[in-house]
Amino acid sequence: MPLLPDAGHIPTTEELAEIDAWFAAYDGYSARREIERMADVAVFPLNLVSDDSQGNGAAAQWDRARFVETMTQVMGGGDEDITFESTRTPVFLSPAMVIVFTDSAMTAGGHTQRLRYADILIKRDGAWAFQTMLQGGWGDNLR
Template sequence: MEAAPVAEPYVPTDEDRASVEAWFREYDALAAKADIERLADMAVFPLNVVSDDSAGEGVAAQWTRERYVETMAQVMGGGGDVRMESVRTPHFLSAGLVVVITEATMTWEGGSTRTRYADLLIKNDGKWRFQTMVQSGWGDNLRS
């Protein structure tokens, strides 16, 4: 029996990269204004949310638009002057699927923190939309 041919990894075009960068510029601008409804417009629901809990166990959930808006309103609604600097590395699986790893530093008066997270973006009706969010530390909230 012959071995199946090995598919080469997708090589993104400059246009692919630019479209994801533009998507994140829009996302960041909306996040800076805490425009949660418009952020929700940039997603595909149900939205997969993957994390770990305080015991170190992996947890996954699917959020409706309503749950996303409610949760993000609590997370982003704190106000204050919070600045976020991000370095994103896209890993294209195809022309319509990209996993983006983000290294971010959030700074506010009196402190800062660093984080790493991943988003799966899918091309839907010709536009990028996020479909899966992966970040450590949310798991206890996902169990409810």
């Protein structure tokens, strides 16, 4: 596969720091299971792209209520925090659009799970918010 020529937006140090800060805050909400706060930094309807247990691609749009309901169910109501160790690679399409690829290790209750996913964030009124989530294995929840 040929490499694409340099294209898109070359982020400034400040823009990269904004993305790092956004994910630090979001990971904190996730770690504390603050689902409503997670929803506060999303743009609804939220696009989700995944695959299901049958190996088929799946896509859906969720409103805020569906996001909160599903994430509450998935993340459970445990008392211990969830920890994340993540390596992120942002690819800016413009100063207001970025795709962020993440390799992460999530630990909860002594069990660690490795994750690979991507998020599309957009900047509105000076603040970043996620608009699309891409991750394998969620397709059965998208029906």
